[in-house]
Each structure stands twice: as C-alpha cells, then as structure tokens.
Amino acid sequence: MDQKKILIAPLSSSFRDPAGFVFKASQGIQRAVTHYGRAYYDVLMQSPLYEELVQKKWLVAHREVKNEDGNFYKILEPKQIPVITYPHEWSFSQFKDAALLTLKIQLRAMDLGLSLRDATPYNIQFVGTDPIHIDTLSFEKLINQPWKAYKQFCEMFLAPLALMSERSLNFNKYMAVDLNGMDLLLSSRLLPCLSWLNPIYLIHLHLHALSQKKYADSSHDTKNISMSPQRLKMLIHGLFDGVQSIRLRNHKTEWSHYYESQTHYGEDAHNFKADQIKRWILDIAPKQTLDLGGNDGKFSRIASELGSYTLCVDLDANCIERNYLSSKTNGDRNMLPVFLDLSKPSPQIGWSCTERDSFFNRVAPDLTMALALIHHLRISLSVPLDLIALFFSKIKGYLIIEFVPKDDPMVQKLLLTREDIFWDYSEENFKKCFGQYFRFVEQVQIPGTNRNLCLLQSNS
C-alpha cells in the first residue's frame, strides 16, 4: 500500500525491509517509517531500550520531524554518520567490535523483552573508532522462538571473523563478492581441520553448516518452532563469549612496520614533512581529510588531531588494524581507518549494481593526501601519469602530493626487478599532467632527498 504513495526516493540500498527506508533530504539522510513498520518502531520507542542504547552510544539517536505528506507513520532524522563504510573495508578488530556490539544489543534487548530481527554488519557503522547500530527499525517483540537473525549473524559476522583469524587477515574482502556473507559450508571447508576443536567454530560454523545441508532440501515449517528466551539467551551468551575469544594470529606484512624500519628517510626529513603538512592543514582547515596510502596513520593523525574527520586508507590490512587499535586506545575520535586497495577500490555492487555505493561516491574530502604513493601507482600498478592525474581530479578540494623522483632509492628498489618502461615518469610530466586539473599552490623540497611535497588546489 505504502509503495504506491511514495513520493520520496529511497536510497538504492534501502529496499528490503517494508517497515521503512532511508532517503536523502535537504537536511541529510532521513528515515521513513511505513505504516507496516509502526509496530517495530513503537515497540522500541515505548521501551526504555531506545534511551539506554542511545545513551551508551550503541544506537544512533534520532528525532521525529514533520511528516508533511502523511504517507508514512513517521519521518525520522537520525544523527548523521560522517562517512559510510562497508564490512569489506574494515580491519579484523573493527569487524570483531561490530559483531560484539550486535550481540551486546541483542542481549540487552532480550533483557527488556525485545530482539533484533536482523544481524547484518551493514547495520553497523563507525564514527571514528566507535561502532554504532544505525537501523532504528531492527527491533521486534521477543517471542518464544529461535533467533531469526542467527543464520545471518553466523554468515555475516562469525564466518568472516573466523576466516580472517585462521586463514587471512584480509579475508573479509570477499564480503564484497557476496553481500549475504560467507556461505557456512564453504567457510567450514576453508577453515583448518584444527578449528573443529574450537567450540565456537565447531558449534556455530561446522555443525551449523552440516545442519543447513541436512535441512536444505527438506520441507520444514519453522515459523512455529518454540524456544524459551532463557535458552536463547544462553545461546547468545555463548556466541558472545566465543566471538570475544577469537584472536588475530601474528600477521606481519611488508608495510606493517614501514616507518619503524625505514632507512630511506632521515629523522629531519620526516619532521620537516610532518611540520609542512601541519602548516598546510592549519591553513586549509579541512572538515574531511582522505589520506590515500596512509599506512598506519602516522601522517593522517596530524589531520585528525587538528579536528579534521580523517579517513586513513591503505591496502595493508595489518596497518589498518594497527591504526584502528592505536586510535581507539588514544581516543582519537576523528580517525576512521579504511582497508582499501586503490588498484581495485570498492565498486558499486549488489542489486542492479547500485545497492552498495562505490567508495569514492561515499566520501567528500576537502583535502586529499597522497604521500609517497605516486611511484607505487605508476611503477607497481603501471598506471600512466595522465591517468593518475585524472583519477585525483575527480576528488575535489585540496591535494597534498609527494612526488618521488626516479633517482629516489625507493623507486630504484621498485625498478630492480623490472625493465624501466616508465618514460613518462618525470617531475616535468607530473606537473604537466596535474596542471591540467590543479593549481600548484606551493611546493617544497624535502631536505636530504629529491622528493617534492606539493600543495595543489582543484580547478573545479
């Protein structure tokens, strides 16, 4: 019924739940609650749970705004999330914290006679290093039945976490391939044999997968299965303890201790670079900073500490993990580490290729930083300089970019194993290519090196 009356366009990701949808209003993102969704909204708002979760910063706060056309039960204006990230862009600990938050909310909801009716990581977002649940319509009255979201939780949280812990730190990148999470049978086969000895994996992944296989072709009406809330609560407690016990194995990568092990940079050069970046950031005062190839956030932190909401992007999951943990420990609320490979950044995916937006459609930085990155893009990824400039031109605002010339030891290292076919890679051509889209505001040479640090401003 409501669908016929809809005059406002739901976001392309918001179509599965008939209880409501989110849309873009002039004031920001808002949520419409349909008349079908009334029961779900009221059950939360009439319970003390909403106030408690908002106070704990576990659930996004909202206010009811004027419902002008009256087609909906309510229109809500939630507190805005600065940047939306997806589970395939999180580090292990971000993923784990999101899973634990979901279970903590479920346990508290059950205490108050409610239950989550879904458990997807897409309902969790990060504001800096704090995870928060963003779906106000995810709650329903607790009934004497199994948890509807159990399968979803295991496929979308537990299986990726197990595979990240046991197999590869960046296994969650496959979440971008299947938005419904990791198939349990596949996950069970991918996990090592010893994982059968771990009770959390044994019960909730291996045996759960066997159970799914057994009942896949059978005709069971599970709508009326009865299960007491007490038994369910113990199951969720067990799941919570299990998730909490999942640890990261020691994954060391090429980039994970880059700054500690660097030999190509003197301390003076390093400090000069940091001071120069700080001066520029103070002048620009960016609201949002995007640090591409930001490693463990050493230079991103300059921006975040100066009050800019900073996304530190890197392809090394270990660096993102370290950045997340250290920012969390230091209480850096402006730092959002993002796991992303610039050679294949998150594309538009899902239904009709529009359900989940591409990474670069979700960010709007005033300042982008690309420090000691350009030689990797040109030589390691073989992207010509004019295409690199074109890529950066799509991100508006200011750009701080470090040009690393061919005679630099790090470029020479890259060239050791390959023929130098990168004839366009020169400072002159760099200025020519970037000059098409940017104005060179200032450039300084980093002492003791031939590297140039440049501040550019987008022409458009």
Add this chain to the structure above:
Amino acid sequence: MFKIKSATLVICVLVFFLNLSLCDMAFAYIDPGAGSALFQLIIAGLAGLLWIVKVYWQKIISFFSRKKNGKKTPPQ
C-alpha cells in the same frame, strides 16, 4: 585439562548427531533458514550448558583468587 576439553568436544559432536537424527520430522515448506532455526533448538541446551559451566568455573576461580589475595593482604 586437554583431555577434559577433548572429551567435552567429543560429547558435543555425539549429542549433535544424536539430536540431528531425532529431529528428522516432516514439516511443510522449504525455508532457507530452516536448518539454522532447528539447529538452534539442538544446540541451545548444549551451548547453555557450556556457558553455565564457564560462569560457575569463573566464580570458583574468582572465589579462590579472592581468598588467596585476602591472605596476602594484612588486615587493616
């Protein structure tokens, strides 16, 4: 300790397969989540039992550690 853990796991697996065989009843419709819903019934008791054992084990540990710490600290 390892023997106890292994024995618990063996019992878990046996109980699971026993339950799986007992749950083979005829119902009406194919639901992608059917296996997961029925599975929760099967494991709820088991998971609950493990959780209760853990909670009481922690209580015992904390009781003795309190007692131990209490002995070390001279009364004021």
